[in-house]
Amino acid sequence: xxxxxxxxxxxxxxxxxxxxxxxxxxxxxxxxxxxxxxxxxxxxxxxxxxxxxxxxxxxxxxxxxxxxxxxxxxxxxxxxxxxxxxxxxxxxxxxxxxxxxxxxxxxxxxxxxxxxxxxxxxxxxxxxxxxxxxxxxxxxxxxxxxxxxxxxxxxxxxxxxxxxxxxxxxxxxxxxxxxxxxxxxxxxxxxxxxxxxxxxxxxxxxxxxxxxxxxxxxxxxxxxxxxxxxxxxxxxxxxxxxxxxxxxxxxxxxxxxxxxxxxxxxxxxxxxxxxxxxxxxxxxxxxxxxxxxxxxxxxxxxxxxxxxxxxxxx
Amino acid sequence: xxxxxxxxxxxxxxxxxxxxxxxxxxxxxxxxxxxxxxxxxxxxxxxxxxxxxxxxxxxxxxxxxxxxxxxxxxxxxxxxxxxxxxxxxxxxxxxxxxxxxxxxxxxxxxxxxxxxxxxxxxxxxxxxxxxxxxxxxxxxxxxxxxxxxxxxxxxxxxxxxxxxxxxxxxxxxxxxxxxxxxxxxxxxxxxxxxxxxxxxxxxxxxxxxxxxxxxxxxxxxxxxxxxxxxxxxxxxxxxxxxxxxxxxxxxxxxxxxxxxxxxxxxxxxxxxxxxxxxxxxxxxxxxxxxxxxxxxxxxxxxxxxxxxxxxxxx
Numbered sequence: 001x002x003x004x005x006x007x008x009x010x011x012x013x014x015x016x017x018x019x020x021x022x023x024x025x026x027x028x029x030x031x032x033x034x035x036x037x038x039x040x041x042x043x044x045x046x047x048x049x050x051x052x053x054x055x056x057x058x059x060x061x062x063x064x065x066x067x068x069x070x071x072x073x074x075x076x077x078x079x080x081x082x083x084x085x086x087x088x089x090x091x092x093x094x095x096x097x098x099x100x101x102x103x104x105x106x107x108x109x110x111x112x113x114x115x116x117x118x119x120x121x122x123x124x125x126x127x128x129x130x131x132x133x134x135x136x137x138x139x140x141x142x143x144x145x146x147x148x149x150x151x152x153x154x155x156x157x158x159x160x161x162x163x164x165x166x167x168x169x170x171x172x173x174x175x176x177x178x179x180x181x182x183x184x185x186x187x188x189x190x191x192x193x194x195x196x197x198x199x200x201x202x203x204x205x206x207x208x209x210x211x212x213x214x215x216x217x218x219x220x221x222x223x224x225x226x227x228x229x230x231x232x233x234x235x236x237x238x239x240x241x242x243x244x245x246x247x248x249x250x251x252x253x254x255x256x257x258x259x260x261x262x263x264x265x266x267x268x269x270x271x272x273x274x275x276x277x278x279x280x281x282x283x284x285x286x287x288x289x290x291x292x293x294x295x296x297x298x299x300x301x302x303x304x305x306x307x308x309x310x311x312x313x314x
Numbered sequence: 315x316x317x318x319x320x321x322x323x324x325x326x327x328x329x330x331x332x333x334x335x336x337x338x339x340x341x342x343x344x345x346x347x348x349x350x351x352x353x354x355x356x357x358x359x360x361x362x363x364x365x366x367x368x369x370x371x372x373x374x375x376x377x378x379x380x381x382x383x384x385x386x387x388x389x390x391x392x393x394x395x396x397x398x399x400x401x402x403x404x405x406x407x408x409x410x411x412x413x414x415x416x417x418x419x420x421x422x423x424x425x426x427x428x429x430x431x432x433x434x435x436x437x438x439x440x441x442x443x444x445x446x447x448x449x450x451x452x453x454x455x456x457x458x459x460x461x462x463x464x465x466x467x468x469x470x471x472x473x474x475x476x477x478x479x480x481x482x483x484x485x486x487x488x489x490x491x492x493x494x495x496x497x498x499x500x501x502x503x504x505x506x507x508x509x510x511x512x513x514x515x516x517x518x519x520x521x522x523x524x525x526x527x528x529x530x531x532x533x534x535x536x537x538x539x540x541x542x543x544x545x546x547x548x549x550x551x552x553x554x555x556x557x558x559x560x561x562x563x564x565x566x567x568x569x570x571x572x573x574x575x576x577x578x579x580x581x582x583x584x585x586x587x588x589x590x591x592x593x594x595x596x597x598x599x600x601x602x603x604x605x606x607x608x609x610x611x612x613x614x615x616x617x618x619x620x621x622x623x624x625x626x627x628x
Binding site: 304 | 445472530534
């Protein structure tokens with residue numbers, strides 16, 4: 001048995017109503033954090049945008065109305081109680097939220113997550129890179145997916161940090177469908193990927209997909225990313241029916257061999273815990289996935305040279 | 315219903331004994347090809363190294379003994395009957411074999427597959443890029459995985475060809491565990507990936523893995539590659555106990571949504587057929603996986619810049 005054991009809690013959230021203030025969400029996060037501490041977790045992982053409803057699902061035009069969903073500082077008075085409680089419990093956390101960043105005269109809007117250690121220090125920050133959906137209001141859709149309207153593309157890449165005894169990285173929601181995101185972290189020897197998501201059962205692509213597919217694709221993408229990079233993955237949902245949009249649950253903890261070792265059973269607030277052996281991926285990393293022995297970068301050029309697909313006849 | 319329908323047969327093979335000549339293997343390939351034609355398939359897919367036993371599982375030192383497993387020309391008198399029968403039946407095929415290539419004064423050894431159209435013309439050739447295993451004899455192992463000894467790394471990339479009414483690419487065995495392989499083809503708008511494999515239940519990594527994992531990883535990798543690139547994948551095994559090494563079956567046809575639509579039930583010679591709608595991936599390619607709208611190549615640089623993994627503290 002390895003000595004690099006880390007007990008992690010994935011804190012799934014049920015829906016957050018649009019008209020609910022930060023306070024009610026904070027109370028739920030703190031309750032989940034306390035339950036995680038009681039399970040002896042050293043790290044609790046909250047979903048994407050854990051402080052408010054997932055507002056890209058509807059159209060807004062007023063900057064002030066949009067900005068009300070964003071945090072101008074982190075921490076700030078609204079979320080300070082979560083930081084305080086974490087320090088008191090000596091538990092680390094990963095928190096998704098919407099970030100308003102002033103860069104000189106420019107204001108940027110990011111879909112962000114931070115990693116906070118057991119002493120309350122911010123270890124790392126990630127800004128979502130793969131923004132799904134569309135930028136224009138599509139009034140004929142039942143709901144919107146306006147991430148391309150409300151958010152700027154993240155500018156921090158996918159860093160990996162030494163934290164909690166291992167190498168830890170973050171991604172957010174749609175990132176998990178893109179093998180490039182895992183691989184950039186895999187090349188930094190990541191051992192634990194933390195990610196939150198808000199994923200509807202029905203897409204706004206105009207696709208007429210069987211309703212089981214979003215859950216299947218959620219798990220498939222995370223399991224493949226975990227296996228192919230020999231890393232633990234903790235995926236955390238905001239689930240249930242939020243403002244008329246039914247979102248998948250499926251919060252889970254996936255081993256470096258790609259298997260689900262713990263999974264949520266509900267679409268509400270629910271804690272999923274596991275004790276992770278951070279050495280479990282070492283066998284793969286020294287064998288089938290010893291990247292320096294097996295990767296052939298001279299044949300991967302198209303991945304960075306070409307953005308869109310171009311068929312052989314084009 | 316789309317008009318771009320293609321009936322494909324995946325022709326799984328049971329073991330080929332080491333002392334069996336090409337003739338006996340050819341007879342089996344032809345029998346499977348006839349069965350495929352009887353099912354109205356336009357394309358039959360054979361596994362990796364379909365003409366001989368999978369010799370990287372044992373150590374050899376004599377060049378002549380090694381070269382006996384390689385084809386110096388393709389077609390050649392030994393395999394001509396397969397080409398003849400294909401032309402007679404008006405069926406295309408994908409064939410894995412070991413290729414001895416003379417390039418000027420240099421002799422190269424490749425693990426190769428070719429795609430042959432219904433008129434018997436070679437449409438495309440692929441040489442395996444991700445060679446697994448090791449280059450040195452490891453006498454303490456129960457069997458070897460000497461692909462790095464016997465083969466040169468493929469030098470043709472992953473081209474995609476117009477064939478059989480769609481965009482078709484090939485990979486071989488271990489390639490399927492590497493998302494880069496699918497993505498390079500996805501960026502060429504691939505619609506059908508053909509691949510064969512020889513995959514033991516027990517790895518030579520020195521890993522003590524539960525025996526269900528090789529099949530799980532086989533399917534997981536192919537399903538994720540299919541889904542994330544919205545392409546059909548046909549994976550074909552050489553299965554069963556060959557020269558003391560038990561290889562997985564699991565030959566299957568996977569849809570662009572990542573689901574297995576047909577799968578082998580045995581570890582012997584077995585035909586798995588399905589009629590593929592080559593338009594099935596279009597919804598994803600225009601939506602969630604519209605690469606030009608969503609990929610962020612400026613953040614993928616590490617994938618080509620770095621071969622091996624390097625942790626954040628290194």
